Amino acid sequence: xxxxxxxxxxxxxxxxxxxxxxxxxxxxxxxxxxxxxxxxxxxxxxxxxxxxxxxxxxxxxxxxxxxxxxxxxxxxxxxxxxxxxxxxxxxxxxx
Amino acid sequence: xxxxxxxxxxxxxxxxxxxxxxxxxxxxxxxxxxxxxxxxxxxxxxxxxxxxxxxxxxxxxxxxxxxxxxxxxxxxxxxxxxxxxxxxxxxxxxxxxxxxxxxxxxxxxxxxxxxxxxxxxxxxxxxxxxxxxxxxxxxxxxxxxxxxxxxxxxxxxxxxxxxxxxxxxxxxxxxxxxxxxxxxxxxxxxxxxxxxxxxxxxxxxxxxxxxxxxxxxxxxxxxxxxxxxxxxxxxxxxxxxxxxxxxxxxxxxxxxxxxxxxxxxxxxxxxxxxxxxxxxxxxxxxxxxxxxxxxxxxxxxxxxxxxxxxxxxxxxxxxxxxxxxxxxxxxxxxxxxxxxxxxxxxxxxxxxxxxxxxxxxxxxxxxxxxxxxxxxxxxxxxxxxxxxxxxxxxxxxxxxxxxxxxxxxxxxxxxxxxxxxxxxxxxxxxxxxxxxxxxxxxxxxxxxxxxxxxxxxxxxxxxxxxxxxxxxxxxxxxxxxxxxxxxxxxxxxxxxxxxxxxxxxxxxxxxxxxxxxxxxxxxxxxxxxxxxxxxxxxxxxxxxxxxxxxxxxxxxxxxxxxxxx
Numbered sequence: 001x002x003x004x005x006x007x008x009x010x011x012x013x014x015x016x017x018x019x020x021x022x023x024x025x026x027x028x029x030x031x032x033x034x035x036x037x038x039x040x041x042x043x044x045x046x047x048x049x050x051x052x053x054x055x056x057x058x059x060x061x062x063x064x065x066x067x068x069x070x071x072x073x074x075x076x077x078x079x080x081x082x083x084x085x086x087x088x089x090x091x092x093x094x095x
Numbered sequence: 096x097x098x099x100x101x102x103x104x105x106x107x108x109x110x111x112x113x114x115x116x117x118x119x120x121x122x123x124x125x126x127x128x129x130x131x132x133x134x135x136x137x138x139x140x141x142x143x144x145x146x147x148x149x150x151x152x153x154x155x156x157x158x159x160x161x162x163x164x165x166x167x168x169x170x171x172x173x174x175x176x177x178x179x180x181x182x183x184x185x186x187x188x189x190x191x192x193x194x195x196x197x198x199x200x201x202x203x204x205x206x207x208x209x210x211x212x213x214x215x216x217x218x219x220x221x222x223x224x225x226x227x228x229x230x231x232x233x234x235x236x237x238x239x240x241x242x243x244x245x246x247x248x249x250x251x252x253x254x255x256x257x258x259x260x261x262x263x264x265x266x267x268x269x270x271x272x273x274x275x276x277x278x279x280x281x282x283x284x285x286x287x288x289x290x291x292x293x294x295x296x297x298x299x300x301x302x303x304x305x306x307x308x309x310x311x312x313x314x315x316x317x318x319x320x321x322x323x324x325x326x327x328x329x330x331x332x333x334x335x336x337x338x339x340x341x342x343x344x345x346x347x348x349x350x351x352x353x354x355x356x357x358x359x360x361x362x363x364x365x366x367x368x369x370x371x372x373x374x375x376x377x378x379x380x381x382x383x384x385x386x387x388x389x390x391x392x393x394x395x396x397x398x399x400x401x402x403x404x405x406x407x408x409x410x411x412x413x414x415x416x417x418x419x420x421x422x423x424x425x426x427x428x429x430x431x432x433x434x435x436x437x438x439x440x441x442x443x444x445x446x447x448x449x450x451x452x453x454x455x456x457x458x459x460x461x462x463x464x465x466x467x468x469x470x471x472x473x474x475x476x477x478x479x480x481x482x483x484x485x486x487x488x489x490x491x492x493x494x495x496x497x498x499x500x501x502x503x504x505x506x507x508x509x510x511x512x513x514x515x516x517x518x519x520x521x522x523x524x525x526x527x528x529x530x531x532x533x534x535x536x537x538x539x540x541x542x543x544x545x546x547x548x549x550x551x552x553x554x555x556x557x558x559x560x561x562x563x564x565x566x567x568x569x570x571x572x573x574x575x576x577x578x579x580x581x582x583x584x585x586x587x588x589x590x591x592x593x594x595x596x597x598x599x600x601x602x603x604x605x606x607x608x609x610x611x612x613x614x615x616x617x618x619x620x621x622x623x624x625x626x627x628x629x630x631x632x633x634x635x636x637x638x639x640x641x642x643x644x645x646x647x648x649x650x651x652x653x654x655x656x657x658x659x660x
Contacts, residue, residue, distance in 0.1 A: 014207060016206040016207060016210060019206070021202055021203065021204060024201075024202075025201075028201075048206075048207055048210045049210065052210040052211060052213065052214035053214060055207045055210050055211045055214070056188065056211050056214065056215070059190075059191055059192075060207040060211075061190055061192055061205055061207050061208045061211075061232075061235075062203045062204065062205050062206075062207060062208070062236070063203060063204055063205070063206035063207045064203060065203075065207065073196070074196060075196060075198070076196055076197045076198070077197070077198045077199075077200050078197060078198070078199050078200070078203045078236075079199050079200040079201030079202055079203045080200075080201035080202045080203065081200055081201055082200065082201035082202070083200050083201065086198070086200045087200055090198040090200070
């Protein structure tokens with residue numbers, strides 16, 4: 001696990017425009033990151049409305065989708081991330 | 096019925112005829128069926144033909160198979176999907192969701208799917224789209240309420256985009272699709288079925304619903320083979336058949352001669368019935384051979400014999416079918432009746448006929464079907480094929496094995512046939528003799544004779560029957576009767592010459608008698624003359640004597656008497 005800790009956590013949040021669900025997801029993610037993953041993360045928000053080809057490229061179907069690209073394995077979380085504990089479990093990151 | 100809706104041709108053989116044009120343009124159509132029934136193939140054919148023939152680019156959205164697999168699958172059917180992808184006429188969008196790597200936390204929707212579809216559609220200017228199969232989403236996402244709402248939205252979106260869509264769905268228990276997709280698609284629902292009856296599988300297609308248009312409602316068999324997907328609308332075509340005036344030879348001159356005018360009309364349906372070994376197939380082959388000799392094409396559909404066997408057998412009666420087969424004028428297709436279901440047989444026959452475009456088709460024998468299927472179904476199938484052939488002006492020859500010698504077919508076909516040749520094999524005096532009788536020839540006056548049917552190395556001959564006192568005779572009986580007649584004739588001739596001799600003899604004898612009598616008369620006359628002469632001599636003598644006496648007595652001759660007294 002030490003190796004994993006060294007690597008940066010790269011999170012990509014895919015949204016589609018400024019829908020309530022997208023905005024909620026962005027809000028929730030920011031909250032989780034600042035509260036639980038301070039300094040360990042790198043978040044990127046992608047608006048698929050502007051770059052639809054990225055949805056194809058990354059196999060995104062649902063919105064919003066949070067993808068943890070690093071460290072491997074890739075994990076995907078869909079939904080507005082309203083349950084912080086579940087999000088943390090699925091990202092396999094401890095506080 | 097509004098005929099206002101426009102349709103997009105699928106390019107699937109038969110399907111477009113059935114739906115009078117294809118699938119509804121700009122609307123989603125649902126294609127459902129159980130696993131392995133050809134849904135994906137139907138969808139990909141629709142898309143491929145759209146891009147290739149109708150210049151309507153399409154997007155194939157696959158939720159299950161990988162694009163490489165789809166390309167490989169249709170490649171075996173001669174569809175160069177990759178080529179069209181390279182030309183940007185088709186795009187395969189693979190929507191892959193691995194539930195194991197996805198967690199659902201909170202509210203979501205499928206907007207990204209929409210964006211992807213929209214992106215793909217806009218990228219190639221797609222007019223057609225296939226979703227195969229959208230039900231996979233139900234296993235990927237755990238919230239059906241969201242999914243249903245999203246699928247409804249998806250179908251609305253497809254309509255709004257004006258895409259002609261094919262959505263496939265797996266058949267469920269008591270419902271058309273497992274997830275009840277039919278409730279979202281209200282325009283056109285097509286059901287594909289793959290049934291096994293009596294261990295024979297048949298694929299069938301049915302249009303469950305097609306809003307706003309007339310369509311065939313029957314179940315239609317369809318084929319998936321090396322040529323892709325083809326539906327066979329084998330409905331009855333009515334009686335608007337073409338009628339021909341010209342006659343075609345049966346290949347047996349003696350049989351032609353029995354039909355006033357020589358042969359049957361072109362486009363007739365001719366039934367050859369007979370018991371086993373009565374020469375049905377041989378006669379059918381002769382007809383096919385005659386067609387080839389006229390420079391026409393003949394299609395021979397055999398359900399019992401193989402090609403090589405038939406060719407060999409026909410050689411024994413002096414007909415070489417091999418050269419026609421080699422030159423491509425004749426095609427021989429052999430398939431056991433149990434190999435396919437009836438519909439499939441019909442479908443294959445119709446397709447072969449369509450492809451080969453023969454002027455004469457032989458089905459040998461149709462009775463083979465009655466063993467493997469219901470009589471009513473066989474009859475319906477044969478009626479369809481007769482109708483089809485007639486409407487195309489193709490002469491049809493059917494052979495039928497009758498178990499007993501009777502003017503009746505199991506399949507009850509007699510009424511739809513124009514010509515009916517009955518081949519008999521009758522036992523008489525310890526031997527079987529083949530006989531042929533023209534039971535029926537519509538529109539042609541024909542001989543009512545039962546002819547003896549003789550097959551030899553010089554072909555088929557129909558011998559005039561011997562019409563003796565005991566009726567028409569055949570075989571040895573005929574030969575016996577002929578010999579007997581010849582003997583009787585000889586006897587009569589002998590009798591005549593005997594009598595002639597007799598008369599001549601008698602005449603000779605009579606002449607001899609006449610001669611003898613004449614000789615008698617001559618002798619008598621000679622005798623008489625002699626007597627007369629003797630008498631004269633005597634008279635003279637006596638006169639001379641008297642004169643001498645008188646002279647001697649010195650008496651006058653004239654007074655001599657007195658002196659004496």
